[in-house]
Amino acid sequence: MSVNMKCYDTTPCIRCFACMVGCSVENRLRLQRENHIGIEKSVQGRLTHLSHLSPQRRELGTFPNSRQVTAFHHCNHCEDAPCLEICPVDAIIRREGKEVVVVQDRCIGCSSCLDACPFDVPVIKNGKAYKCHGCYDRVENGLKQSCVNSCPSGAMFSGTKEEVLEEAHKRAELYTKKTGKEHVVYGANKVNGTVGELRWITIVPKEDLEAYKLDTDPKKLAMSAREAVKVVGAVGSVAIVAGSIGHLIYWLGKRKEKISKGEVEEK
Amino acid sequence: MSKKIVVYNNVERFFHYHLVHLVAFLTISGLPILSHKFDFIAYGLGIPVAALTNSQNVLSAGMSALRFIHYSSAFLLTLLSIPFVFMMLRKIAHLSMWPDRWGVQATIDGFKEMWKFYIKQEHVRFGKMNTGQKLFAQVVVITMIVLTISGYMLVFRESISSDLATYARAAHAISFIILGMMLIIHLYLAVHPTNKNSYEAMFHTGTMDEEFIKDHHGIYYDKLKKENKI
């Protein structure tokens, strides 16, 4: 089965938030289907942890050379997902289509995934971690992801990796030609060693990567330091144990020598 | 018959004895979170726990149990530390972990003395604690403080920003690793035949012979003399 890929195109996006509301509603449908909590009950609550897509809007520049940019906060379903790597209880798995999914029943809410994620995606609520699961249940049954299904303007599209990359590059080329500004497909190529390629890619003007908070070198400094120290600790501990054993052997031998030479008394 | 000098009082010995147990629990319960290579610990506890609770998720059951042990041990350690820390703070000016002689050269000399004793097996003059022991004590104090503060931050991580919590987690792990490596050395030397008297003092008697002190901890002997404790 091919890799499932999603693409967000910033150009036709009309910032209508249909994708985000769609995600929230679809997860309430899942609550009803699986946990028998009727949607008429679940819409009485915010259930923010079930809204896996959120906007992060900010203003750039000073009037009148100013604008508003809404960064799209969502799981990237990284090729080398750090959350999957770190989860102490193996509660994060990869589906056939390569969606990165939290298996709720195994999760103990330790927040390791949140610590490891360079995009700060997982939301911990009531002792469980929540994040976008790529609507794998829909996809594996021939439907599109809820966000893709909801988008009215063609800004969200998905399919196999090959299909999506082809379309994304085609669009980026067209925009580059029409606007004279280079457009790139963020996540199509390996972003960095921490995350690899992404399975949720974004078409964006290159000069706007930072504005949309698309990190070209995503990492968590604290966690990278921790990893480095872990390596030092592993090597160091082994060395210290070996050194101790070596010292003991040497010391016993030396002591024997000293006793036989009469320099010390045997005790 | 040589006079017996008290080198570790009741509070110190009580604290140290329980510290050993609690640090062991904390270490064992914390290692699986630090690295997947220690998952076997979680499985070891998880299999019986999962069987008892009718759960299919062995690793999760084990981890949850370990988390309980870790939090409980940490809390007990905090309680345990309170009288000990108070006592230490009262005599903070006279703690053995301060250098006998300050300065870079003095420190180098101190390590040289240790080499003389532990490698060349020659006679040397140590204080109550040698340079290595003083360094170890200082590292323990710092790492335990960081582990405690970062640990409680992590227990209540929902009340702080996630960025801060991540820094706390990294600090917790890094402090543990530093402490852990030093602990291996400490454990080795604690059970080493040449340090049998110290072991006896810490775990059983609390005392050392005056003659022994004069012989092996000359700088300490001089200090005791000066303070009219001998």
Next chain:
Amino acid sequence: MGKTTRRDFLKGGVATIVGAAAGMPSKASAKVVTSADFGREKKVSVLCRMCAQKCPAIATVLDGRVVRLEPNMGTPYGAICGRAIGAVGATYDKDRITKPLMRVGKRGEGKFKEVSWGEALDFVSKKLKALRDEGDAKSVAYLPRFSSAGGVDKGFFHLYGTPNVVGYGDTCFGASLPVSFGAVMGGTKFSAVSGPGTSAVSADHEFAKYGVLIQRNVGGALVCHPWGKTFGLGKKNGMEIVVVDPRKPSEAGESLVDWAPIKPGTDEAFLLGLLHEILTKNYYSIDHLRKKTNADMLIDLETGLPVVTRKIKKMKKGKTVEIEDYYIQTDSGPCFKSQNPELSKLFGDYEVEDELGDTKKCKTALQMLLDEVQPFTPEWAAKVTTLKAEQIKKIAKRLNDAKPACFLERGYRSERYANSLREKLLITQINAILGAYGAKGGVISNGKVKFGKAIKAPKPKDISIAKWIVKHDPNKPLLNVKFYRRAWVEAVLSEKPYKQRVAFFWGQNIIGGSVGSTKIAEALKKLEMIVCVSPYWNETTMYADVILPDATFLERDECLNGKWKSPLATLGVNRKAVEPLGESKDGYWIINQLAKRVLSDLEYEEHFAEYDKIGMMAFWKKQYDGIHGVTKAEKASIPPLKDILAGRVWAGKKHYKIKCKTKTGKWEIYPTELAKKYKELKEAGHKDAEYINPLPTFNAKPFILQSGVELENDEFLPITGFHPLGTFTGQQTMNNLLFKDITEENHADCVFINRQRGEKLGLRDGDKVQIYNPKLSKVISTTKVKLSEVVQKDTLFSYYGLTAGALDRFSENLSHVQKGGFNSNHLTQFLFSPLTGGNPAQDFTVKVRRV
């Protein structure tokens, strides 16, 4: 077949310690959901009513609940917006009114008791019947807005005998928009072409090269089907956009979208500057002007009317039509256009003999426009609008480069300033000059499917208030006789032409949604009975004597619908997905119950008995059998009624054309009918005549520019815009938890002012402030202010309808709406735009102070 659950899935076995020690994570197989799970869900075709656009959608029903809305892809432009997707939050809102209520206590206090339907209907019917028997049916006004009995409700009230079916559109699209568009493109007596206001045309975003978004933002706003979709398609095809807006909206795009940060209320000046560039730099095609427009028409300088005209017959699409021929100038002297269409002069001053033999000084229409536009240079416009002249010039040039695949958005909620009509007129003229109308990538006429009438009511014998006003009120000679809810309020207060005694509101929030909220509330107190049909609380429901809860769109069938703002004629229907909650009832049931009680047996038998017997099919059959308004080929392709009712949406073909119904058959960039009216008003000495001067002028300003006085330090010009998840003054979005995370992140409950101006006032981001109209200082809004870089310096921006505002008593009934907030309507005086009786929603100033 057993139902699979997410819990059933872990099949991963228990790993041994050995295996685990080797570092192998145990494999957890995840949920196995089969298509059977999806197959259990029922799909129902609906037409979303979270706003008024009725975008076709599919509702999914599972275990008796609507669990999902998604776009109906049965049309080429299938799309729904975020509000539609959150509709389940509105239908399952526990603060919904689901039982009939009757007032206890004083009107306006908002205290009610629950009653049975019988009691409520009897109470209402008793009064209606009494008035009818008195012969005073005309004292009952029916004011629909979000009606759930479309196709039948208006007919019922006409049957009842009142001529006063009062449309709400004078506060939105129904006042200046039809007059201005009709002036250039013709229509029925100053009403627009294929229907009033916004439904007439659509910009062809999909193929446009360049567009000017002015007065309205296509993205994120309403009309997702099809404008949201076509806008997205256009952007995908590389369409370039400039947004002329005091606030830079995100919805047009956040990268590479030009912004013209215009001072509120000065759109007319911007458009004049644009027109100046276009005319002086010849940004037009002479051939186009000659062929399609009346640019070459000879205008008598004395009268402002065509100097010589005559009626001739012409063949148009196999039919004979009568058009008005007019004098043009050629090298060999003046003649009629029909005699020499190819060689007319487009410019020049001439002297011509009229029918009476008098010599008249004339100019061509184009010459007149060119001469009159001279003072309005881009530099002049820049001063008035606070824009840069260079930008105005650049926009004009880009339009020229792109024409005819270019457009100026016509604007949606057009009633904002006293001179809205002039703004709309200029937009229409400019689109016409550029040749955008009917062109691919330009602006084209919308399609519509017309039906047979579900209720054929005889015309009431009394004159409607609107028709009386047009004849007798010198301030409103151009009032739209279909849309006049505020003029109706004035009639309630003045009792002219006759007393109003009952108001029957259906899904209408007249107080919160119109200019002059406090005055309107005062007027309502005069009535003998007020009925509100509504599932949702709002300011107006607080004044009801009886509240009848109708069901939401997901809970009811409706009549067939054929009206969308789409270039494709479209046919669809809203079907019931789930049973109405509580005791709410669908609108047709309500009308039927009223009809039973109020009409005579004969009348009931003729119009409603069949519905009583067989339900909605009684209406559907009548509608379907009378389908018209589409081409023969299209009509043949319309599926059978049962398919439509089963959920099939039909869409016709896209026609690149524009309906032009002027007498001359030309696009009148010099609007002759308007010129006639202008002359009439001028000769009568009417003080507001300049508001319909057919030539480009700047003598008929918005109220805020009339005094010429600068704004004070703490004074701002208020503007509003829809949040993509907000509609009108609606509980359906205001109280909807599905939207709160997003609207909070966007600070949609705050007002926004320019950061520099705010800091000068000593304000900080997030401060609590009081806002009031210096001319109406007894009403004070308390809200929070955000200091923003994307707001022009004179502007105070707020999202419309997401907070309660100053008149916030109704919010006590809503769990998720706080008191306070800002609804600009609450702060307005009860004023009218000149001539049209329009709704100057933003034409006032406000002052801001920190609390």
